[in-house]
Every structure is written in C-alpha cells, then in structure tokens.
Amino acid sequence: AQLVESGGGLVQPGGSLRLSCAASEFTFSRYDMNWVRQAPGKGLEWLSHISASGNIIFYTDSVKGRFTISRDNAKTSLYLHMNSLRVGDTAVYYCARGSPGYGVSYFYMDVWGQGTTVAVSS
Amino acid sequence: QSVLTQPPSASGTPGQRVTISCSGSGANIGRNSVNWYRQVPGSAPKLLIYETDQRPSGVPDRFSGSKSGTSASLAIRGLQSDDEGDYFCAVWDARLNGVFGGGTRLTVL
Numbered sequence: 001a002q003l004v005e006s007g008g009g010l011v012q013p014g015g016s017l018r019l020s021c022a023a024s025e026f027t028f029s030r031y032d033m034n035w036v037r038q039a040p041g042k043g044l045e046w047l048s049h050i051s052a053s054g055n056i057i058f059y060t061d062s063v064k065g066r067f068t069i070s071r072d073n074a075k076t077s078l079y080l081h082m083n084s085l086r087v088g089d090t091a092v093y094y095c096a097r098g099s100p101g102y103g104v105s106y107f108y109m110d111v112w113g114q115g116t117t118v119a120v121s122s
Numbered sequence: 123q124s125v126l127t128q129p130p131s132a133s134g135t136p137g138q139r140v141t142i143s144c145s146g147s148g149a150n151i152g153r154n155s156v157n158w159y160r161q162v163p164g165s166a167p168k169l170l171i172y173e174t175d176q177r178p179s180g181v182p183d184r185f186s187g188s189k190s191g192t193s194a195s196l197a198i199r200g201l202q203s204d205d206e207g208d209y210f211c212a213v214w215d216a217r218l219n220g221v222f223g224g225g226t227r228l229t230v231l
Contacts, residue, residue, distance in 0.1 A: 046220035107214035
C-alpha cells in the first residue's frame with residue numbers, strides 16, 4: 001500500500017491550496033482516510049477524517065470552516081482544500097490510511113505518505 | 123497543550139525495558155482504543171501499536187501496549203539503539219476529533 005501527497009508550496013496568508021494524496025496498491029474505496037500535519041519542531045496534529053464512502057467527515061476545531069476534505073474513490077485520491085491560510089498552518093501535511101470502514105473509534109492510521117510541505121508566509 | 127499527556131523524554135540503555143505513558147480522560151482513553159506511533163526525525167510516522175495492544179505485521183514483540191482507566195502505556199523491552207525516535211499516542215475523543223499526545227523522545231544511552 002502506498003500514499004503519495006502533492007500540492008504543497010509557499011502561499012501568502014489568506015491564500016488557498018489544494019493538497020492531493022494518490023493511493024495505490026490497496027482498495028482505496030474500502031478505507032477511511034485522514035489528514036495529519038506536523039509544524040516545524042512540533043508534534044503531530046490530526047486535522048480531518050473522511051469515511052470510506054465519504055459520507056462521514058470530521059475536522060479539528062482549528063481548521064473547521066477553512067479546510068475541506070474530500071475523496072474520489074474512482075480516482076483513488078484524497079484531497080484537502082485549504083482556504084484562509086494562516087502562518088500557523090505552516091507544516092508538513094500527511095495523508096494516512098485509517099481502518100477499513102470500522103469507524104472513528106478505531107482511530108489508527110497504518111499507511112502514511114511521505115508528506116508535502118506547506119509554508120504560509122508573506 | 124495536548125489533551126493527551128506524555129513525558130517529553132525517556133531514556134534507557136541497550137537491553138533495558140522502557141515504558142512511555144499517555145494520560146488522557148474518560149472522553150478519550152477511557153472509552154476508545156489507543157494507538158502508538160514511532161517517528162524518526164525527517165520521516166513519516168509509523169504505526170507501532172493499534173487497538174491498545176495489537177501489533178501490526180512486522181513490529182517486533184518487544185513492543186507492547188496496555189491501558190488502564192484513562193491512561194495507556196507503551197513498553198519496549200530489550201531496548202536497541204535503533205529504537206530511538208519520537209513516540210506518539212493517539213486516540214479518538216468523544217468530542218468528535220482525533221488527538222495525539224505531545225510526543226516522547228526516546229534516547230538510547
């Protein structure tokens with residue numbers, strides 16, 4: 001199983017970016033998916049979860065209303081649309097595979113991408 | 123400040139047994155299973171323990187997880203030099219969000 005993120009880069013405060021995560025070597029449509037980020041020198045921060053079918057979505061409070069998670073099971077891809085970016089959003093963003101549809105109480109992530117870097121600066 | 127509390131550092135000598143704690147509440151550890159990740163700086167995290175005490179394929183049985191009430195622990199026996207890294211606990215919280223502990227940096231002396 002493999003996940004490859006893309007779409008990171010340098011953006012000004014208030015700007016937008018769309019991150020993508022291409023999945024391969026597993027049946028993407030059967031798995032819940034997550035986005036996690038790590039600010040420079042800091043720990044891991046969970047951002048968002050989407051169920052296998054895409055009908056159940058959760059966000060951490062700090063990104064609610066600004067970030068939107070989505071998936072295209074036909075394209076085996078996960079996305080994170082980020083609006084109103086802030087300097088504090090600067091981080092490495094990881095997509096991570098969750099459980100095979102067991103729900104969020106089984107909050108484990110067993111496959112991770114290599115990460116894509118987002119830098120928010122003027 | 124994280125909802126889950128981990129010691130910022132831990133250490134041991136080769137061959138020793140080391141434990142890393144993760145303290146939460148009834149809203150998270152007290153009601154859901156705990157997962158542990160190891161991260162080598164510059165690399166993506168790797169799942170070490172899932173569903174509190176289960177090891178993914180390929181993780182040595184030197185690593186074990188447990189939970190009691192609102193606290194969880196990761197134990198590493200037979201410590202090796204390449205066990206160094208950052209260890210994070212994680213759990214789903216009843217307030218409908220995932221939470222990670224602040225992380226514990228393990229040093230093998």
